[in-house]
Amino acid sequence: MFAMDPIHVRSRSRFGASMRTSMLLAACLWGSGAFAQDGGDGGQGEIGVLPVQGNIFMLVGDGGNVTVQVGDEGVLVVDTLQEEFSDRLLATIRELSDGPIRYVVSTHAHPDNVGGNATIAQAGSNIAGGNVLGAIEDAGETAKIIAHENVLITMSGAETPLPFEAWPTDTYFTDRKEVFFNGEAVQVLHQPAAHTNGDSIVFFRRSDVISTGDLFLTTRYPFIDRENGGTFQGIIDALNRIIDLTVPADRQEGGTMVIPGRGRLCDEADVVEYRDMLTIIRDRIRVMVEQGASLREVLDARPTLDYDGRYGADSGFWTTQQFITAIYEDMS
């Protein structure tokens, strides 16, 4: 019972493992020493595997989470970590399925989300036919990479762009793109001006799982990439949209499961807590801005004090001060 390997996990998951079962299976895997425990990420390049429900797995790696949908038609991957972890990511996906990788979905253009695109896509293939197959010689040789068109614009315009093979091949500019794969509808929903200007939420409707990208995290305050069109209010709007999509099973628990960009597996109640926090912080800062407070005065007022012990940081990539500054500049 305690030596359950990923293949066993896969077959269980196909039959719709509940959240409690997921916790139990995770405990089994944890007991086998498969994971590194570092508070959310895999650590040291390790990639943890957590069966979610339906066809969906959450892969937990350094710097973020990957969502993998597995079924009879093949594999769909949401986000691909940094480039340096791509071989390990591919090996982990292959432990779940040896079927063809048909789709990669990039929730936005940051390197820790698209870094493995080339490796994963080139390990896959898509089905091409008709005029396309004749006109484009290698049309079926890689998996499709789906993203909002702003992801392509950002990636292709970067000072040190990732290789062409990592760029989206299948972009959309409307509010959504839909595919039907592995027996379920998969909706890729654009969320404008939030974490960046090219965010997508991926909703697996039959499995009842949402992959949020970095619009929702459990590890820190959200990073607002204002240089690439991100806004604080856009992130709150995204969280409210996710809450609209989710339906809890019972007592505000389970039901639609939510895979955050970083951190632990969640459900609606967890998104609600995060939304509440950001809304309260927004209201506090907005009142001060409306009263003419300077950035220094807002920082000194410590408007995030009650959440800093959980989500704040004094050093590193995204500090509490940077977070408050971004909100202030958004409102000013």
Add this chain to the structure above:
Amino acid sequence: MRRFFCGSALILAGFISLPVLGQFDLSGEWSPRYHEDQPERIPGPDMVEFQGIPINEAGRLRGLSWSPSLLTVPEHQCKPHPSDYAHRGPGRMRIWNEYDSASQQLIAIHTRLRWQAPERTIWMDGRPHPPEYAAHTWQGFSTGRWDGEMLTVTTTHLKQGWYRRNGLARSDRAHVTEHFIRHDNYLTQIVLIDDPVYLTEPFIRTNNWVLDPRQQIAPYLCDIVVEVERPQGTVPHYLPGQNPFLEEHADRYQLPLEGVLGGAETTYPEFIEQ
């Protein structure tokens, strides 16, 4: 000689069928006793009644920002009490054991309470806790062990909860230890909460039950309804310095404001004597 061996084997089998060292039966219907902290537990705490809980500055601000109107927001209406708090409320409790049918080893102890009907599993088979990135639930992931005749339970993977139902938040990083002690028909639970986000030291409290074989726990349904029409995403709360109930509890009981605002110092008798 052969008869001797058969007799020895029967005696040995009798010993094997005894409970493992210290294992004790807690199963049954347990009726709560509210003599301890009754005003807080049954009518409910006042707003800004934070005394006796070792909260830090962050926990105090969370509590002062909390508005009871939050509970009218649909997605907040059906939240059950988390397992570290549930026994404080209407806490009729059923405890039952789950055994492996072949080995008769105790696999788990289950509990169910009345309000919102939370069911909880305490794993007794030595399994490890999941990695941190597994889902957190209202009841958390609990494992138990027998310390003599006392059941000690360790719980992780809790969703964010509360110390009191007046907005004092308990973080999802809390680690909870419980001790269940049975004396004949009485059951005492000691709860210790370590919370690196909102406490400066562990918080300890106790709850008590009496065995009541006639007790029944009715089903508990919860339907979400829109009680107040609001724009999407509205989160009721009080801005810093604007909680209208700041002094209400202190005034009602003639207590100093710094006392009702809580903190580790308010948990000690010396503070009360001052």
